[in-house]
Amino acid sequence: MSVNTFNKEINRRISEVAELGKYLWQKGWAERNAGNISVNIQEYMTDELREKLLPTATSVLPLDRAYPSLAGFFFLVTGTGKRMRDLALDPEHNSLMIRVTDAGDGYQMFSLGELVLNIHPTSELPTHLAIHEYLVLKGAKEKTVVHTHPNELISITQIRKFCNEEALNHLLWGMHPETMVIVPDGAGFLPYMLPGSQDIADATLKKFAFHKVIIWEKHGSFAIGRDVFEAFDLIDTLAKSAQIYFQCKSAGFEPEGLSQEKIAELKELSAKFLA
Ligand code: 13P
Ligand code: ZN
Numbered sequence: 001m002s003v004n005t006f007n008k009e010i011n012r013r014i015s016e017v018a019e020l021g022k023y024l025w026q027k028g029w030a031e032r033n034a035g036n037i038s039v040n041i042q043e044y045m046t047d048e049l050r051e052k053l054l055p056t057a058t059s060v061l062p063l064d065r066a067y068p069s070l071a072g073f074f075f076l077v078t079g080t081g082k083r084m085r086d087l088a089l090d091p092e093h094n095s096l097m098i099r100v101t102d103a104g105d106g107y108q109m110f111s112l113g114e115l116v117l118n119i120h121p122t123s124e125l126p127t128h129l130a131i132h133e134y135l136v137l138k139g140a141k142e143k144t145v146v147h148t149h150p151n152e153l154i155s156i157t158q159i160r161k162f163c164n165e166e167a168l169n170h171l172l173w174g175m176h177p178e179t180m181v182i183v184p185d186g187a188g189f190l191p192y193m194l195p196g197s198q199d200i201a202d203a204t205l206k207k208f209a210f211h212k213v214i215i216w217e218k219h220g221s222f223a224i225g226r227d228v229f230e231a232f233d234l235i236d237t238l239a240k241s242a243q244i245y246f247q248c249k250s251a252g253f254e255p256e257g258l259s260q261e262k263i264a265e266l267k268e269l270s271a272k273f274l275a
Contacts, residue, residue, distance in 0.1 A: 009044040013076055014091050014112060020228040021078075021087035021094075024148050027236075030084035035148040035220070036122035037228060039076040040132050041097070043143075057099065057108035064126060064198045066105035067133045073100050077128065079119040096121065100129070122147075126201035131224060134205055142212070142224040146231040149220040152242035153235070157189075157217040165189045168215070173266070174257030175241035180266035181273050182237040187221075188214040195219060213238060 005011065017037050024030040078087060078095045087094040092113035098121055099108050109120070122128065128145045135142050162168045169186035173179050188207030193200040193216075204222060207214045213223040213234040221238070225231030248255035258266075 021084040025085040123196040184270040
């Protein structure tokens with residue numbers, strides 16, 4: 001593995017994305033090319049690095065809509081069609097860097113290695129950029145967006161009665177006390193839409209005003225975090241709750257769940273824990 005030396009901070013993010021790829025694969029959430037990851041690395045782009053990189057940029061590719069607040073921003077993104085298990089071993093050939101154009105309506109690509117770039121950003125780039133733009137405008141500390149296909153959460157959305165935020169979160173919070181502590185805002189729920197589209201990006205974005213993690217019906221989950229691990233933890237915690245639900249069902253009984261009263265008590269604890 002020979003990732004270009006950008007600087008310590010950027011190299012660290014490249015390694016973290018690769019490490020997360022390993023987790024997602026080990027979790028069994030990353031069949032073939034499932035899932036994608038992006039990191040806003042703008043704060044680590046020095047003038048010196050920018051000058052070194054810009055001559056190596058590809059020609060400009062258009063975006064379906066403009067992201068004016070991301071003009072000139074650099075991101076690390078996973079490549080479309082790339083496997084998480086390959087990303088873990090070889091980030092150079094499975095992820096890349098992009099820079100949004102000054103007009104915000106296109107992007108240029110940069111290789112993480114010496115080789116000619118034969119990789120394009122994830123097909124879910126519209127959703128990733130929409131979320132990053134929202135985070136930048138909000139001045140949020142979250143810099144990473146993670147999308148994955150957790151079996152347990154997808155399975156829950158195959159059950160119609162859980163396909164609304166109230167029922168879904170009541171179920172997930174009730175399976176394990178940690179879930180309310182770590183995900184006090186609960187998960188946003190998005191009814192099924194065509195993946196990779198601008199429509200799903202716009203609809204997902206609206207949900208992030210209220211939640212840090214969103215479940216896409218019959219598809220997977222999106223989460224934000226200060227680093228990729230924080231985003232992963234949100235999804236992992238929800239997935240554990242869903243897993244407990246299904247384990248109880250497989251053992252032949254209906255799980256009792258925590259009462260509303262106990263859930264409310266945990267919400268107070270969460271406010272102290274996450275403060
Ligand atoms: P990409 O390979 O384009 O990132 O797509 C994977 C995916 O999970 C689509 O929702
Ligand atoms: Zn997906």
